[in-house]
Amino acid sequence: MKAKRLSVIGAPLGVSIVGAWLSARWLGPGRELTMAVSGAAQTSSELLLRPSMLSFHGELEISPDTLIQAASAEPVFSWTAQTPTGAISIPFSPYGVSRSGVEFHHYWQRAGELEDVSDISDFSLPLALENAGRPFNLKEMGQLPVQFGLRLDQARYADIMLQFAKQAGAKITDDTNQETEADFVIECVVDVESAAWRGSRIGLSAPDDLSGAESQVFANAARRACALIGDLSDQPAERAEFNRLSENEADRIADMRTLLVAEDLQHSASPELLRKIDVFRACGRIPTEDFEVFLSPEWLAALRARGVQPRRYDRMADRLPEAELLSWLTQLRRQIEQITSAGNPS
Amino acid sequence: MSGIDSEGTVNRVVIVGGGTAGWMTAAGLASMLGPTGLDITLIESEAIGVVGVGEATLPHLKQFNDTIGVNEAEFMAATSATFKLGIEFVNWGRKGDSYIHPFGEFGLPNEGVAFHHYWRKFADRPDVGPLDEYSLPVIACRNGKFQPPSEDPRSVFSTYRYAYQFDALQYGPFMRSLSEKRGVKRIEGKVTDVALDAESGHITSLTLDDGQEIEGDLFVDCTGFFGLLIEKTLQTGYDDWSEWLPADRAVAMPCESAGPPVPYTRATAHEAGWSWRIPLQHRTGNGHVYSSQFLDDDAAAETLIAGLDGKPLADPRFLRFVTGKRKKLWNRNVVAIGLSGGFLEPLESTSIYLIQEGITKLLELFPRSHDNAVEEREYNHWMDLQFERVRDFLLLHYNATERDDSDFWNHMRTMNVPDSLRERLSLFDAHGHVSAYEHGLFLVPSWIAVLIGQRAMPGGYDARVDRIPDEQVLQHLAGLKGHMAKAAGSMGDHTGFLTSHAGMGRTV
Structure with a gap:
């Protein structure tokens, strides 16, 4: 029986991520996977891997330690975004600590109505760690109550993933005409359009204007494609599902982009983003859609950075007595200072 | 400032109706917001019966119980409750069929591929057996077993959750007692008049049959199908599904227990609807839920009585309803929770879940x-999504069937x-993939349970299954099946657990 041939072509980052996943999770008896990279990876550029990429690599049995050693990776706790008023830091983990099911920023807002309290960013352990000015090793990271991503060299990372795929049985080539011999082609580009599956071809596009989003989008698309392309025959139902999920993902990323950069938010926002803005402004809650890319603390940071402030906090935050609330905030700041300055996260 | 005590703020909640929805709402609000000074009043009349929704x-x-600090053993003893690991569906795919929708997983995923794909490839082999045999809660149900799940994710006993089957007529008083203790x-009294603010259209006060006037800032309508505030007063409108x-009808009738209570509810399909059987301690x-277009009262x-396990304990009680939901469950300063907000037949025991979701969102x-x-728009957006996704899942049971033995089923x-x-x-039919969502009640294992249980067998399976040699997959299936059976065998007896942990056999 003729082997099913799948080609992954295009930009190095996308090909390496998608190909690595497919080599581990799709390649097998009667199947061939060819990866053709067009152009070189940006040798001097840094790449941010969001926290969820750690589980992606974990499933491939590529440890953070491997990436740290082979691609000079460093743990990161936040990412930087540009807004019309300047750069902002967006943490991967929540500000403060939620309590009795109520997120920290409600308590912080209440405290601010009682007395002067410092900016909410002063209660962010991830931002404090980011600014600590010292490296954190993996052992320390494991003890910290924060999520972390990795910042690494893009070209070296792509190389690690390509080598992984090669060892798993994929054929690596620089012949970009591979697609003519394939039963199915996945083309990876860096763009802001959403991915689309048409006929026997999937065009994957990932944005490069939001730090960390491009690798995440390629990884998500790899999982999705791997689950749905099956034996590479035309599958209308699976195609529709792939395109639905991809469009949703692109829409959520577009929402974050709009929130960060739009001059006129009210007139630029999608209904889903307007929902976030309106509900946050009304009561400090951030509603989510199915399968968000960005985490709640990231939306919170972006909303606040764009001047969207809640008119009120959650009434459930009033259950905490005033004195206890203020004392708790003081303790939180002290703990953050201890963690970041002592070099001992315990 | 927090503004709680300022003029124009919401500080007085009036709940109208004291059934399951009313007292759950009272307990939820009192537990979570009572300490903030929220004033909560519940108006009910003993002259008006309660529907006693959702046992x-x-x-x-x-x-929900854990959040508001309900002691499980006290709650179960007070409501004659039993544990529940799933729902058995009888006669749904075909007459004579039976499957269980468990509160848990089927098998274990392998290499990122859901278990049912591996099972599907070999489902025709007699030694592989039905999907049920790879679910611990299903095996436990079939054998009358129960033990609380493990919190260790590596344990097979962590692959399920549990619910309760309780006496709804005892549940209201239990929640009332808890609520009153919390203020x-x-x-x-009965509400005889509702006053509206001429400008905003908001409800300002209720007049009771003894002349009392009860003012409030926010009103929760728990008046059941009647919808006194949300519909009779505000004329919100209803989406008829x-x-x-x-x-559009149900007839209910309790009976004596025929044996030890089993840890599952049963839903048996009939000519023009289905009947429930919910085993309690006592x-x-x-x-029997049915369509009056196809069956008379x-x-x-007769169908209900013919299927009773034991001697009837009351006369048949008939209910009428229209499936659907209010166009807005929150309208102005009225929030409809429970049957006043909408009704979906209790095929998947969703009534109390929808009450709970309404309280949580409020x-x-x-x-x-x-x-x-x-806030009103967001509440309605969320509850619409919940209702619509439950509706689709309920409809699945009727539509994914081979039954052609009555006009009802053909329809x-x-x-x-x-x-x-x-x-x-369409997606499932092709290769067994289930379109996922996050914000809904029924997740992937539930869809698989019903689809496969009702013979909607997919045409194929995830092609990644073929990467693993057949012998290896079959060995894995056999091992897993044996492991599940052994684990179920080690579980305790449901009745024994009720006796030791839920007050069964004791006089309450």
């Missing part, structure tokens, strides 16, 4: 002032289903 529940109720004021779910709850009652969005248009099997469901069915 069977979903695992989410445990979370809820109960007023006996009987086009898709045409059952009796069995029964009812007498025939429905707590999250609880308004400070009457300027709450955004249900061939109807045009909503696009949201049609697309799901």
Whole structure:
């Protein structure tokens, strides 16, 4: 029986991520996977891997330690975004600590109505760690109550993933005409359009204007494609599902982009983003859609950075007595200072 | 400032109606917002009966109980409750069929591929057996076993959750007692008049049959199908979904227990609907949901009585309903929770879940002032999504069937289903993939349980299964099946657990 041939072509980052996943999770008896990279990876550029990429690599049995050693990776706790008023830091983990099911920023807002309290960013352990000015090793990271991503060299990372795929049985080539011999082609580009599956071809596009989003989008698309392309025959139902999920993902990323950069938010926002803005402004809650890319603390940071402030906090935050609330905030700041300055996260 | 005590703020909640929805709402608000000074009043009349909705529940109720500090053993003893690991569906795919929708997983995923794909490849082999045999809660149900799940994710005993089956007529008083201890004021009386603010259209006060006037800032309508505030007063409107779910009647009748209570609810399909059987500690709850287009009341009652396990304990009690939901469950300063907000037949025990979801969302969005248009819109958006996704899942049971033995089933099997469901069915039909969502009640294992349980066997399976040699997969299936059976065998007896942990056999 003729082997099913799948080609992954295009930009190095996308090909390496998608190909690595497919080599581990799709390649097998009667199947061939060819990866053709067009152009070189940006040798001097840094790449941010969001926290969820750690589980992606974990499933491939590529440890953070491997990436740290082979691609000079460093743990990161936040990412930087540009807004019309300047750069902002967006943490991967929540500000403060939620309590009795109520997120920290409600308590912080209440405290601010009682007395002067410092900016909410002063209660962010991830931002404090980011600014600590010292490296954190993996052992320390494991003890910290924060999520972390990795910042690494893009070209070296792509190389690690390509080598992984090669060892798993994929054929690596620089012949970009591979697609003519394939039963199915996945083309990876860096763009802001959403991915689309048409006929026997999937065009994957990932944005490069939001730090960390491009690798995440390629990884998500790899999982999705791997689950749905099956034996590479035309599958209308699976195609529709792939395109639905991809469009949703692109829409959520577009929402974050709009929130960060739009001059006129009210007139630029999608209904889903307007929902976030309106509900946050009304009561400090951030509603989510199915399968968000960005985490709640990231939306919170972006909303606040764009001047969207809640008119009120959650009434459930009033259950905490005033004195206890203020004392708790003081303790939180002290703990953050201890963690970041002592070099001992315990 | 927090503004709680400022003029124009929401500080007085009036709940109208004291059934399950009313007292759950009172308990939820009193527990979570009572300490903030919220004043909560519940008006009910002993002259008005309660529907006693939903004796069977979903695992989410445990979370609600835990959040508001309900002691499980006390709650179970007070409501004659039993544990529930799933729902058995009889006669749904074909007459004579039986499957269980468990509160848990089937098998274990392997290499990122869901278990049912591996099973599907070899489902025709006699040694592989039905999917049920790879679910610990299903095996436990079939054997009358129960033990609380493990919190260790490596344990097979962590692959399920549990719910309760309780006496709804005892549940209201239990929640009332808890609520009153937490400061809820109960007023006996019937609402005879509702006053509206001429400008805003908000309700300002209620007049009771004894002349008392009760003022409030926010009103929760728990008056059941009647919808005194949300519909009779505010004329909110109703989305009628009987086009898709045409059952519009139910007849209920408790009976004596025929044996030890089993840890599952049973839903048996009939000529024009289905009947429930809910085993409690002291009796069995029964009812027959049917469509009056296809079956008259007498025939429905006969079917119910013919299927009772034990001696009837009451006369048949008939209910009428229209499946659907209010166009807005939050309208101005009225929030409809329970049957006043909408009704979906209790095929998957969703009634109390929808009450719970309504309370939880109200707590999250609880308004400070009457300027709450955004909170209202968000609440309605969320509850619409919940209702619609439950509706599709219920409709699945009627549509994914081979039954052609009555006009009712022919109608249900061939109807045009909503696009949201049609697309799901197409995707599953091809290679067994389930279109996932996050914000809904029924997740992937539930869809698999019903689809495969009702013979909607997919045409194929995830092609990644073929990467693993057949012998290896078969060995894995055999090992897993044996492991599940052994684990179920080691579980304790459901009745024994009820006796030791839930007050069964003791006089309450």
